Amino acid sequence: MKLLQIYRCLCDETRLRILHLLKRGPLCVCHFQTILKLPQVAVSKHLAYLRGKGLVTATRRQQWMIYSLPEKAPVELDLQLRCLQDCVQSYPIFREDLKRLQNIRCAGEPVQRAAIK
Amino acid sequence: MKLLQIYRCLCDETRLRILHLLKRGPLCVCHFQTILKLPQVAVSKHLAYLRGKGLVTATRRQQWMIYSLPEKAPVELDLQLRCLQDCVQSYPIFREDLKRLQNIRCAGEPVQRAAIK
DNA sequence: CACAAATATACCCACTAAGGTATATACGCT
């Protein structure tokens, strides 16, 4: 059941934060490191997990791996990500992530170029 | 984070089916057994799990334990259960559960009296 | 009180996952 795989991805805080951030646009691993303040290996492994279940896609852009939400996501995923956004409102940690995301965006780092394609 | 606990509850098929059924009203363990076609111990353990995380409540009514969704559920749970109902549309197993639920309801078994209070 | 029905719990086993350390791979630059 695809829905189950989605829920399994959602039952980890780091992955919730990753998906929440990806709703705003593609990001590379090092930016996740900065925003989430987590070691590279942790970020990388969670991204691999999400990728394995099809919740995110990845493409290389020079030496960076750019992760995104899938372009044509199945209905369940779409509903769940929407629900996640709603639920997350009251949790400060997600807001803080967004703040750090803004800082990065303003700095004009590689993601920018990559996201624009 | 309460949201995480909810997601952890949702990442098991049996628990999804239980919560889906409880949306229709309170049920006792033996009815879950009948509807889910699972051994008593499995049902009981999943219900204990859900209860431990606060996703369901239980009260004794004679020799039956009646499980329900909490009366005043936190926002996240409410949103998640709503989302679950939406996602579940395309999965036959949940529809089949509802069918068996109807059969039980019509038979006028203890849940009836219990649910009416 | 003995017994049956309904439910919960204890214990065991297998599997998954999460975190950490170390190492490998890929790419860009000189």
Place this chain on the structure above:
DNA sequence: AGCGTATATACCTTAGTGGGTATATTTGTG
């Protein structure tokens, strides 16, 4: 080719979970 940065993977350890079997607990009934 050698080096640095970015990223992935292998391996280890630990914790949580799910399924099964057996047993305990609670309640109702004769």
